[in-house]
Amino acid sequence: MSALASPDAAVPAMLEVAHLSMHFEGITAIDDVSFSARRGEITGIIGPNGAGKTTVFNCITGFYRPSVGRIALDHEGGRFLLERMEGFRIARDAGVARTFQNIRLFPRMTVLENLLVAQHVKLMRASVFSIAGLLGLPRFREAEAAAIEVARGWLDRLGLVEAADREAGTLAHGQQRKIEIARAMCSEPKLLCLDEPAAGLNPRETAELNRLLLDIREDYGVGILLIEHDMAVVMGISDRVVVLNYGAKISDGTPEEVRNDPAVIRAYLGEEGDPPEINSRGSSPDRGRP
Amino acid sequence: MDLGNRFGDDGIQWGAILKDAGLAALVALVLALLLFGVRLSDGGGGGLEFRPWWVVIAVAAVFAGRAAVALWIGTRKPASGTALPWFDRAVARLSEHKRLLFAAFFLAVAILPLLPVADRRMVDLATLVMIYVMLGWGLNIVVGLAGLLDLGYVAFYAVGAYSYTLLAIHFDLSFWVCLPLAGAIAALFGVLLGFPVLRLRGDYLAIVTLGFGEMTRIIIINWSSLTGGSEGITGIPVPTLFGLRFTPSPAAGETAFHQFFGIPFGGIHKLIFLFYIILILALLTHLFSERMRKLPMGRAWEALREDEIASRALGLNPVLVKLSAFGLGAMFAGFAGSFFATRQGFINPSSFTFIESAIILAIVVLGGMGSQVGVICAAIVLILLPELAREFAEFRMLLFGGAMVAIMVWRPRGLLAHRVPSVRLGQAPPGALRGGLP
Numbered sequence: 244m245s246a247l248a249s250p251d252a253a254v255p256a257m258l259e260v261a262h263l264s265m266h267f268e269g270i271t272a273i274d275d276v277s278f279s280a281r282r283g284e285i286t287g288i289i290g291p292n293g294a295g296k297t298t299v300f301n302c303i304t305g306f307y308r309p310s311v312g313r314i315a316l317d318h319e320g321g322r323f324l325l326e327r328m329e330g331f332r333i334a335r336d337a338g339v340a341r342t343f344q345n346i347r348l349f350p351r352m353t354v355l356e357n358l359l360v361a362q363h364v365k366l367m368r369a370s371v372f373s374i375a376g377l378l379g380l381p382r383f384r385e386a387e388a389a390a391i392e393v394a395r396g397w398l399d400r401l402g403l404v405e406a407a408d409r410e411a412g413t414l415a416h417g418q419q420r421k422i423e424i425a426r427a428m429c430s431e432p433k434l435l436c437l438d439e440p441a442a443g444l445n446p447r448e449t450a451e452l453n454r455l456l457l458d459i460r461e462d463y464g465v466g467i468l469l470i471e472h473d474m475a476v477v478m479g480i481s482d483r484v485v486v487l488n489y490g491a492k493i494s495d496g497t498p499e500e501v502r503n504d505p506a507v508i509r510a511y512l513g514e515e516g517d518p519p520e521i522n523s524r525g526s527s528p529d530r531g532r533p
Numbered sequence: 534m535d536l537g538n539r540f541g542d543d544g545i546q547w548g549a550i551l552k553d554a555g556l557a558a559l560v561a562l563v564l565a566l567l568l569f570g571v572r573l574s575d576g577g578g579g580g581l582e583f584r585p586w587w588v589v590i591a592v593a594a595v596f597a598g599r600a601a602v603a604l605w606i607g608t609r610k611p612a613s614g615t616a617l618p619w620f621d622r623a624v625a626r627l628s629e630h631k632r633l634l635f636a637a638f639f640l641a642v643a644i645l646p647l648l649p650v651a652d653r654r655m656v657d658l659a660t661l662v663m664i665y666v667m668l669g670w671g672l673n674i675v676v677g678l679a680g681l682l683d684l685g686y687v688a689f690y691a692v693g694a695y696s697y698t699l700l701a702i703h704f705d706l707s708f709w710v711c712l713p714l715a716g717a718i719a720a721l722f723g724v725l726l727g728f729p730v731l732r733l734r735g736d737y738l739a740i741v742t743l744g745f746g747e748m749t750r751i752i753i754i755n756w757s758s759l760t761g762g763s764e765g766i767t768g769i770p771v772p773t774l775f776g777l778r779f780t781p782s783p784a785a786g787e788t789a790f791h792q793f794f795g796i797p798f799g800g801i802h803k804l805i806f807l808f809y810i811i812l813i814l815a816l817l818t819h820l821f822s823e824r825m826r827k828l829p830m831g832r833a834w835e836a837l838r839e840d841e842i843a844s845r846a847l848g849l850n851p852v853l854v855k856l857s858a859f860g861l862g863a864m865f866a867g868f869a870g871s872f873f874a875t876r877q878g879f880i881n882p883s884s885f886t887f888i889e890s891a892i893i894l895a896i897v898v899l900g901g902m903g904s905q906v907g908v909i910c911a912a913i914v915l916i917l918l919p920e921l922a923r924e925f926a927e928f929r930m931l932l933f934g935g936a937m938v939a940i941m942v943w944r945p946r947g948l949l950a951h952r953v954p955s956v957r958l959g960q961a962p963p964g965a966l967r968g969g970l971p
Contacts, residue, residue, distance in 0.1 A: 304846060335848030347846075349839035352832075353954045359829075360836040361847050366829040376828040377821075387956075395958060407958035430847055 255317065257282040257466045258303070258434055263312035265298050265490075272298045273309075274490040280483075282318065282433065282466040285456060287481035287498075289471065291510060294487040296470045297344060300436055303468070304341045305330030318433045335364050340432035342423045344439045344470075350412025354403065354422055357411050358394035359387075361429035366390055397425040401455070417448040421455065428459060434466045435459070441473040449473060453480050478502065486510070554600040561595035562588065620944075624951045631906070631953065638909070639816060646805040656804045658920055660811055660876065664869055665916050667815040669896040669908035671865030674822050676894065677903035678831060679858035680838025682739040684890050685746025688726070689863035691753060691885035693719045693870025695760060698769050698880055708772030712871050719867025720860040727859035731852055734841070746890055753882045765881025769874050771803060772810065779803035807876050814872060818865050819905060825861070827955045834858050835903075835955075892916075899940050901947025910948050914940075 256279035265273040273295040280286040288296050301307040303314055305328055314325040316337050323337035333339050340361075349357050359366070369386030370376035376383045398404045401421045406414060411422060420440055427435055440456075441449050457480055460467055471477045477484060477498070484501040486494040488510040494501050501507055569587035574580040627634060642663075646656045668690065675683045696715035700706050706714075730741050753760045760766065771779055774790060781798045783789040790806075791798040825831040833854045836844040845851055874880045896915055900907025919933050940948060 306842075331845045331848050331850050334846055335850070341846050343843070343846075347840050347843035349836050349843065351839055351952060352835055353957075355956060355958050356832060356835075356954060359956065360832050360844065360849070363829050363833055363836075364848050367833075370829055373825065373828050373830045376830075377824055391956070391958070398958075404958070408954055410952075426847070 284482040285467040287477040287484040290487035295490040305333040338433035340427035341436040348411040355407040557599040558596040565591035663811040665912040675862035679834040685742035687890040688746040688749035689866035690870040693867030694874040697871035715871040716867040720864035723859040723863025767879040901949040904949040907949035
């Protein structure tokens with residue numbers, strides 16, 4: 244996949260966001276933002292607090308309906324205009340999975356059950372609207388065994404096999420973050436949207452997260468869209484970075500280009516001056532999270 | 534008031550306790566003055582009789598009681614997650630052998646009416662409890678699994694009862710034909726009522742379903758040409774056992790149950806027969822919902838209860854998930870309603886008031902949301918106890934209320950709040966988790 248990592252490669256974009264705007268009763272959260280993301284690449288979205296990063300995510304994943312703009316997703320499953328689709332269809336048909344800023348696992352269900360819910364669509368088809376399942380037909384049993392194997396594979400990768408039968412809500416924060424990413428991947432997405440996956444992780448866990456995301460990109464060739472405050476994550480693993488400020492895109496390019504872009508430096512420091520050290524941990528101005 | 538905070542590390546804070554107890558006593562004084570203190574004298578003429586000692590006793594009792602509660606709570610450790618941890622452990626251990634327990638329970642219940650001690654009242658009571666167990670399990674699908682707070686469940690019970698009655702009387706269909714029809718009609722109603730409330734959750738959903746429940750009852754009252762209004766409908770036929778009737782004098786050409794088996798006629802035969810019908814219906818409800826819980830649909834219900842936004846982000850269609858829960862829950866209420874109608878022999882709208890919905894919901898909540906065994910326990914407590922305690926006359930409701938308060942104090946998440954995972958990875962229960970990540 245490393246061939247795809249170069250932004251100059253002649254690979255067509257998978258996600259094409261064009262002229263996206265979102266107004267909330269007079270407040271403009273996003274103003275004419277356009278960018279694209281390729282499969283097999285990690286596209287980071289950064290920007291100070293309130294820059295509209297999560298709003299962009301919510302538009303892509305169907306939680307908001309954008310006021311203006313087009314969000315097109317192209318892959319072998321077809322072409323999808325996400326701005327017209329209902330949220331669950333975007334996940335089910337277009338293959339967009341997401342995680343949340345504040346983890347949203349199903350806390351009273353076990354980890355394994357969480358990973359099985361993510362495979363609902365294919366299991367539901369195998370259970371023929373529960374009829375084959377109620378009758379215990381082999382067709383359904385095989386599908387369920389296969390789904391459990393998929394889940395086991397992910398838990399193995401995360402080193403959390405022992406936690407499979409524990410209630411998800413009882414796991415440590417860092418483990419929950421990983422399970423949420425695994426859950427999103429269990430739905431076999433084409434595009435994985437991660438909303439601040441490193442929030443609340445310690446440096447060791449952050450390093451593990453970086454490796455996990457790089458592995459996912461290598462092994463599954465999915466496109467990853469990443470909102471992150473932690474510059475160590477964004478600059479370390481992103482193939483491309485999009486910078487938002489006050490709802491508008493101010494820069495777009497490789498991490499190297501973005502880091503040296505005067506507009507980005509202005510947005511982060513408020514005035515021109517020495518280049519900020521935004522390539523090290525903890526230097527971004529808006530790390531408000533504990 | 535949070536009594537737990539009254540106790541720092543410095544021991545018992547008497548001042549705070551006395552102040553708290555004093556406040557409670559003040560409230561008691563206001564109430565007792567009017568409730569106990571004044572009484573219309575028996576002599577007639579409308580004179581008032583004052584009873585100061587009653588007031589003093591009441592106030593003193595409240596003061597002492599409140600102080601005692603405060604002391605008792607304060608001397609315990611700060612509240613941990615659930616009260617009675619040993620109970621939780623026992624439940625967790627027992628639920629490992631759930632199947633065996635269930636089989637034993639159903640077997641015991643199945644033998645019950647055949648025992649020599651079984652009389653009409655006992656069989657009748659057992660039937661009543663089983664109706665509520667079945668309703669509880671049905672509502673459990675909606676409230677316990679899907680997390681949709683439905684206060685109008687009795688509407689589907691009514692739809693089932695009236696569907697059976699009207700089909701049986703007007704089209705002369707047998708109980709066994711009507712039962713699935715009534716279930717289907719109730720399920721259809723469940724889906725129809727589900728549509729407008731899809732966007733609602735929690736309190737709002739509760740209010741709207743409450744309204745639907747009452748609307749159903751009022752429509753039944755006012756649509757007299759079809760439903761007989763508040764008079765209701767009488768002469769609902771009793772089911773037959775493969776064509777054998779439960780009657781002392783069968784019509785010409787028919788064989789009665791007692792004639793076929795060559796035993797003397799007994800009124801209890803019909804009751805026992807009805808009991809077995811509801812037992813089988815309840816068993817079906819149980820097997821169905823236990824099975825559903827392990828299927829993708831059932832997991833989708835629980836996922837929806839846990840986090841609707843996350844389940845949408847995983848591609849679950851919330852409309853389908855909610856409507857299936859509403860429809861299937863309503864279907865079982867429809868079955869139970871048909872049975873209720875045939876058991877009573879007559880129905881009228883007063884059997885389908887809000888209090889029925891409340892009792893069924895109380896069974897589910899007190900039993901422990903989503904717990905199948907919990908529903909049995911709660912149904913026994915809530916239905917059997919008030920019936921058995923009839924001798925205590927007006928103290929009956931006091932006992933009932935006391936039992937509910939006790940359950941909520943010691944088991945705030947319901948009697949049996951233990952949730953058994955729908956699937957396991959097939960490994961030993963979680964021991965020491967490997968501390969690190971890969």
